[in-house]
């Protein structure tokens with residue numbers, strides 16, 4: 588028997604609910620991925636680079652032209668320069684970047700502050716490194732960061748705080764004030780930041796994504812992580828990246844080279860070329876805002892309560908007017924009896940006091956309409 592490093596961790600809720608959706612032939616609004624294809628141009632670029640012979644190992648930090656284009660995009664959007672030579676690494680999705688960054692920071696008994704609900708991969712990585720996740724709840728119902736609670740959670744063992752904006756699963760985004768408060772809170776402390784910005788291009792209602800790299804002070808202690816999976820509708824390609832100052836990236840790469848060495852080569856060249864046209868990602872805000880609005884407009888006379896997501900392609904729905912059963916039970920009910928699979932949010936938090944589920948609206952319009960039609964009919968469960 589293995590003495591498990593993760594005794595309390597089960598199968599990811601995304602795998603559980605997507606399987607339940609398939610088994611029940613339910614519309615799958617659970618796991619976060621688009622049900623439409625990525626662009627033909629991107630697919631053709633991938634093929635072209637394969638045919639041209641770009642099929643062997645890439646350099647371990649990623650192909651240079653992609654790192655250069657990530658650097659240009661970051662500078663153009665956020666005004667911060669990262670040196671492609673030393674400060675940018677291409678990873679196998681954001682998941683690997685998160686795991687690598689957490690692993691190089693956390694040693695035995697170190698503490699990592701997680702703002703809950705928190706994306707499901709953070710805590711297992713902290714625990715597998717011998718550290719302790721310290722949960723700080725976001726304020727209900729707007730899911731803003733409660734900085735007093737964060738302050739109280741900081742101890743001499745705190746090594747890391749993970750920020751995620753736009754936020755999965757709540758769809759909330761951070762403000763300039765949050766950045767200022769975090770700057771002050773971490774000033775003169777030996778605490779690092781991982782900023783999970785995979786939904787950086789999906790922000791609504793005229794708001795702008797605030798990257799942590801826009802703070803000179805915070806960028807010096809931050810690993811900033813993003814994913815092309817979200818941005819280019821290609822979650823299955825598993826390509827993401829991490830940017831950080833040289834001294835941090837130096838340590839990151841030490842582990843990265845032995846976790847996977849390098850990310851698949853033709854995808855990197857394809858993304859590098861595709862990034863040359865900012866229209867390939869800047870349209871996403873309005874693209875997903877239309878989907879959010881279409882979905883919510885259909886749900887406005889339902890028994891669900893909601894505040895429109897500020898970003899991401901997720902929308903929380905409060906079902907407390909329908910039933911008081913747990914979010915896991917309700918998610919199972921919706922999947923098996925109503926035909927719409929969703930995600931309970933309790934796996935994102937230690938204690939879940941509310942009747943809330945997450946839906947993903949990265950779906951074709953007709954699928955969203957069909958799903959909303961079914962959800963509208965859910966009035967009361969006794």
Ligand code: PMP
Nearest residue numbers: 619680681682706755814816827
């Ligand atoms: N962070 C967050 C907040 C996510 O929602 C996801 C996946 N949806 C990831 C990280 C992982 O991204 P990737 O699929 O690129 O590994």
Ligand code: GLN
Nearest residue numbers: 601602617618619620755
């Ligand atoms: N991040 C996606 C979500 O939130 C799922 C990714 C995964 O299945 N690991 O639904």
